[in-house]
Structure formats: structure tokens, C-alpha cells
Amino acid sequence: MNDASPPLMKPPLPRILADRPEKMAARGVNIHYGDKHAIKDLSITIPDRAVSAFIGPSGCGKSTFLRALNRMNDTIPSCRMTGAITLDGRNINDPDVDPVQLRSHVGMVFQKPNPFPKSIFENVAYGPRIHGLCASKAELEQRVEESLKKAGLFGEVKDRLHQPGTGLSGGQQQRLCIARAIAVNPEVILMDEPCSALDPIATARIEELIDELRQNFCIVIVTHSMQQAARVSQLTAFFHLGTLVEFGDTDKIFTAPTDQRTQDYITGRYG
């Protein structure tokens, strides 16, 4: 019996992964909501200090997979996951990994800005406070200021730090949420359609911000806008019906996709 098994065809690794270390990785991930099979045998490697974009038609499982990366799916009772997801090589679903701690390493920004009904200062101070990251009030104030600066919001709100965060404009609120997320010094920031509720000017501000943040963070962004993916990301993954169809360098995906479905999607044939 020497029936030659077909040679394992490995897709060529994206260029971007060659010059950046791997941050997160998924191997053979399946996710079910009750009977619904939402993610099918998905494997992917996400590089550090770069922006990875997830694109694909609605309902294909982008959000589901994104939420698996910081175990937010744990909060949905019907949701079950198998397979392995790692952060710096460590399986995040290990029994001795606490999701609470994981989420301080892997932050998240949502589609709709969701500042807490507290002051701007308290919104940003929320994470450092619960994780006990700052010993003194001065240190806390410093960290809040830094985070707001990194999020490009400090100049606009420095005179009203103690007014409610819900009083800001939509774009400002979303940057506040980004400031809130980076205040705990995460390594990865997940963003689920962070600009879909914003106008073009606010969107441009956030895109700029994402581009700056990639110097220090590993960023994963879900987007429906192919232009946005093309503008901000270095690596793009195309999802379709719960599977990862294709992933690679953004310029290559958008200029020379290998899969017909990707081709159809980016040329607007469906989705």
C-alpha cells in the first residue's frame, strides 16, 4: 500500500507574516450556536503590529470569529467552540486562562459606540480601575490623559473630562471607546465595524487613528467597506458561509485574488 496521498497544498504565506511575528492564531476552529454551524474548520494566523481586516458578506461569521478571539462568545449560552485559538502561542481556552484576564490583553471596540453613562474621565479610567493598574490618582490621571491622546481625542475633550461621555458626538464617542480599550494596555484590539455608525469625516479620523495604532498594537477589524479594508489593512481575510476562503496581503487580495468567490465579492458581484 503506497498509495500516494495528494501533496498537502499549503497556500503561500502572506508576505506580511514573514517580516512580523505571529500574535494570534486559530487552528481548526468550529463554532456552533445551538444547531447552527457558524464557523467551519477555520485556521488563520494574525500578525503583530499590523492591521488585519475581515471582509465577507453579511452573516458569514466575521463577528462570531472576532468575538471568539477574546472569548466574548462565552457570554452567549448557546455558543460552543472547538479547536484552538492562541495568543502568543498560549491557548486562550485553557482551563487556567481566565477570560477576564484575556480580555485585558485583547480589547474590543464595537459597531455602535457604547460609552458608559459616566464622565469621559471615568469611561477611560474604567479598565485601569477594575484591573487595579494604577497605584495612585496621579498615575490614573496620567494614564487617562495618555490614552485619550493616543486615541486623538484629548485636545477635543480636555476641558470637559468630567462631563458625561454620552454627550459627545458619535465619532468622538467611538474614539472614546478606543481610548477606553487602550487604557488597559492591551496587545490586541478587535474592532467590529467601528465606523459603520459614523459619517465619512468621523470615519476618516478613525481610519487615521487605526493606522497610527498599528505601530503599537495588533489590530483586527471587521468591515463591510472594501475601500476601508484596502486603506487601513495590511492583511485581508475573506470569509464566506462560515469558512475562511482566502487570506493574504491586502494589495494582493484586492488586485489578484486566487479564489473565484473572492473575486466575485470584491468586484461587487454579490454580498
Add this chain to the structure above:
Amino acid sequence: MSSLNAQNPTLRRRRAAEARFRRYGAAALALTSLFLAFLIIDIVGKGWPAFVEHRVELPVTLDSRKLAEKNYDGLIKDAIFARFPEAQSRGQRKAVLALFSHSAEQALAAQLAEAPAAAGQTVKAEVLLSDTADLHLKGLSHLADPAAIDALTARLPVTAHFSWRFFSHGDSREAEEAGIRGALIGSLLTVAVALGLGLIFGVAAAIYLEEFAPKNRLTDIIEVNINNLAAVPSIIFGLLGLAVFLNAFGLPRSSPLVGGLVLSLLVLPTIIIAARAALKAVPPSIKEAALGVGASEHQAVFHHVLPLALPGILTGAILGMARAFGETAPLLMIGMVAFIADVPGSISDAATVLPVQIYLWSDLPELAFRSKTAAAIMVLIAVLFAANALAIYLRNRFERRW
């Protein structure tokens, strides 16, 4: 490099706080459930003896003179003393007589009226034991003379029966004879009046507010008013009943009519709110369709919308009824709190209701009344439970999703 280790002291502290918080929540629910369970067990434990009564079969020899004089009391006493020949002193005789209920003479009279017997014959009379003897036999008290009890059980066949009397008799000064029939009928009449009036006015108001009312100051006032009325303490409604229905209108005191009037006002907000919710749940397309085929506004509402809202309204009515059935305080104020042995025949007779009967009995010193009180509570809760179960059934049965 990330440090995803769980062995961090801050995290351990936070996890402990989390577990503690969760335990507080579980403890609150457990405590509340436990309270309810304990309440029910306590009531049932106190109340079940009232559903059992002890009787003896006493052979009564019909002395001709006493029979002619209709001196049934004397006949019973003779029969009793014939069985206790050793009781000679006044004290001993009293102790023996205290074992038997005073109702024995009426029971004998009734028995003889039904099946006449000639003088000289011996008939078997079913004689109810007194409350003290009954409690002694149930092991609940030792107020009766133990020697007399021993003699009694040795000489006469004592049997335990389910106490139908509890449901077929009105109130009585004698604990062993007291029943809840009067109170139940009183409750029935009162709730019927309350529900009848409450439904008429409540549903009419709901239809007006939901379907016809223009948005103006007047309807606004009505609306705010209904919400506030729902939270007015029930005892205030009693003051209203006293001042207006009794004093100003001169309606009969203690009557189910006045009780029902007061309770109808009390349940009005409940019914209005439930009926409005039911009407609101009927999609506007139904009304529009009816209007579209040429029905008038009135026809559309009364022929098409109202029937569809009926199950919801009914559920609200049952819940209002349950509320009225358990209400006590306002009825105290309009005189439904007197001792009334007769079963009321109409809504203008003096009557009492089950919750008030419970209140009255709970104040009495006799131990037997304590178990009667608990037993009456069991009946009250059983009725409320049935009403709520019916409401839930109706809601599930007719709940429609458009």
C-alpha cells in the same frame, strides 16, 4: 510577551468577589423561596386538623315526656350521664358535658324530624365532640379532663371524619361548629358585584382611552389619574365607602353590595390597565381592514377589535378578581366585620367575607379557632391559586402572535 497566568493575586481577589456577589443573589432568592415555603408549611401544619372532626355514636333512649316537650337537650344529657354513671358531683358532670358539642341537641332534633321514632325507643345519635375533646384526641391540647377522655373513648365508639361541616356551616361562637360557608357566599356575592361593575366601567374606560380618546388635557388627566389610583392604599377606599356609600347614600352597612362597590373601585385600575394592554396588542391593521370595508368606527371596535382582545381582558378580570377576593382592610371600615352566623341570601344582607373571617377568627383565644383560621387561609389561597392558574392558562392558550 503576554502573561496569561491565572495565578495573579488581584485576579484571585476579583474572582472571590465575583463568587461572593453571585452567592448573595442566590441567597436572596433562596431566602425568599424559603420564606414562602415556610409560610405555606406553617399554615398547612396549623390548618389541617380543622378538616377533621371527631364524633361519637350515642345511643339515646327517648323518654316520652322529654320527647313530647321537645326537650332534646335533656334527652342528650340523660344519654350522656347514662354512660358516665360515676359522674355525680356538679364538677364531674360539667367535665363530662364539656366533651360534647352543644350542637348535639339540634342534630338530634333534625334527625328525629327526618326519621321520627316513638317514645321508649333507642336511637343512635351522631354527636359531635367539643373543640377541647377534639383537640385532645388530635394530641394538640390538654384542656379536656384526661380521665373523662379516657372514659369516653373506652365507652363510646369515637370516629374521625372529614369535616364537611367546615364548608357547610356559617360562623359560630362554638369553635367545633364554626364553618366558612357564610364567608364564602359573602365573598362570592361581594366579588361578583365588584367584578361586574369593575368590568363594565373598566373595559369601557379602556376602550375609550385606547380607541377613541383624543389626545388632550382631559384624557391626560384621566390617564395619570388611573396610574395614581392604582397605588392608593386600599384602606383609603374603605374611608371612601364609609363616607360616600354608607353615610351619604345610606346603603346598607355590612352588605356585599357596598363591599362590592368599594372593591370595584379598587380593582378598576387593574382592569383598565390590563384591558388597554389587550386592546393595544390587537394590530391596527384589523381595525383598518374593518374600516376599509365600510364599517363605522364603532362597529370596527366593537365587532372586530374587542372580540380579539377578549382573552386578554378576561385574564385581567381574573387577576382583578383575585385581588378583590383577598382584600380585607377596606371591608373592615364598612362594617363587614361583625359576627354573622347566618349565610347571606342577597347582596343587601349583612355578610362577611373570607379574609375578614380569617381576621376575626385569628383574634379569638380558643386554640380550635387557630386551626380554623389556618384552614380558612388554605381555602383562600387555594382559590387564589386556581384563579391565577386559570389566568396563566388563558394567557398561554389564547396568546397570539401577529
Add this chain to the structure above:
Amino acid sequence: MVLLVCSAVAVATTLGILASVLFESFVFFREVPLLSFLFGTQWAPTGSPAAFGILPLLAGTILITVIALITATPLGLFSAIYLSEYATPTLRKSLKPVLELLAGIPTVVLGFFAALTVAPFIRQVGTGLGLDVASESALAAGLVMGMMIVPLISSLSDDIINAVPQSLRDGSLAMGATPSETVKRVVLPAALPGIASAIMLAISRAIGETMIVVMAAGLAANLSFNPLAAVSTITVQIATLLVGDQEFDSDKTLSAFALGLVLFFFTLALNIAALRLVRKYRQHYE
């Protein structure tokens, strides 16, 4: 038109209450000066000379209400939090009827339980500890009244907590907060106005509750804040003054209406304030 008249019945009821209570109170205050009613420290309507100072009754009402709230607020609030944030749907489904059942128990039943089971128990325990406990202690009435209010607070709070948008919870959890930190730092602060209004409605319920206190708190109008002493409340006095035959010209009867006026005023004020608060809160999250 007929329908409009029917709707007006509710308004007429309120007016009727107001008119009857105000009118009799007016007659009462011609006999007894308003100031001695409001600031008198003695309540003895049948004594000679009769005294009509409401302060001991207010003290008793407040004492029992406070005991009830101390019991009911943590129980009700924690129940609501557990049901909405932790319980599985099946547990929630089986525990809600328990609370509904408790809410449906008539107060005369709770009064019986308070007077015949809880009060003797407290007295026994207290005597065991060397305390002087009245047989009709404020504590017994207050505790049972608290249990009566638990379902009210928990169901109102449950609604209010559920109205807090899920996105806020997600935001907090995604920051690495534990569920309890999320509840304490995000959900409860956001729900605070609603919970405050629930507690106000609970206070109004406790002040107006009659049967539990009539049966378990007693008649002695002591000016005392000792939970182990017997106190009397406004509702107890209204009920006992008006039981039996009333002549409408005696101060004793009329004083009940004056007490009714006070009670009506307090509960109405609490209620209006609570409804305002809750409406504002709802608009905030609509």
C-alpha cells in the same frame, strides 16, 4: 359619550376620596387644632381628655417601614440581579412564579403569620438573649411586611435592569470586567433612577399596608423607635377607630379621616414622584 363617562369613574373616585377625606378632616380640625394634631406627642383618641397628636403614629409607621425596607431592598434587588444576570432561562422560568405567588398572598394571611409565628419566635429569641421584646413587636410586623414587598421591588428592578442596553454590558465585559463588576459599576448606576423609583413605590406600599400591622403591630401608640417595642401606625388607627359603630360627630371617628388625609397625601406624593422618575429614565433609553 357613555365611554367617556365610564372613564371618568376613575377620576370621580379620586375626587370622591379627596372630597370625603377633606370634608371630614375639615370638621375634625374645627375641634382639634391643626398644630396640636401635627406636633402632638400623644395619641389617645379614646382617653379623657382625648389626645390627637400624630407623632407617635408617624414614628411607628416610619419604624416599621424602615424595617421592611431594610429587609426587602437587598432581597429584592439581589433577586432581580441574579434573575436577570446569572440565572439560566429555566431557573428564571421556575423562580419567577415563586415571586409571583408571594406577591399574590393576601396580606391578612401574612398578618396571621406575623402575629402567630414570627412575633412569638422573635420574642422567644429575644428573651433568650435577655432582651425585653413586646409580644407585638415592630420587628415582626416590619420583617413580614418586608417579605411582602420583595416581589414588588424585584419585579420592578428586573424590568429596569433589563432595560439597560446589552451593549453597555458587552462593553464592560470586553474590558475584562467580571459580571459582578459590570453589574456594580455599569448596570446599577445606569439603572439607579429606576431602582430609586421602585423603592419609592415600595415605601408607598409599606406605609399604606394595613392588615399586617393591624394583626401584628398592635394598638399602643408609643413614641418609640425601638424595633422590639410595640408601636402603632396610621393605618392601624384608621382601621381600629372605624371598626364597629361610628357616630359621625365624634372626634374619634373624624380623626380617622384626618389620618386618612395624611396617608393619602404621602402615598400620592411618593407615587407621583416615582412615576416621574421612571418616565424620565425610560425616555433616556428609548
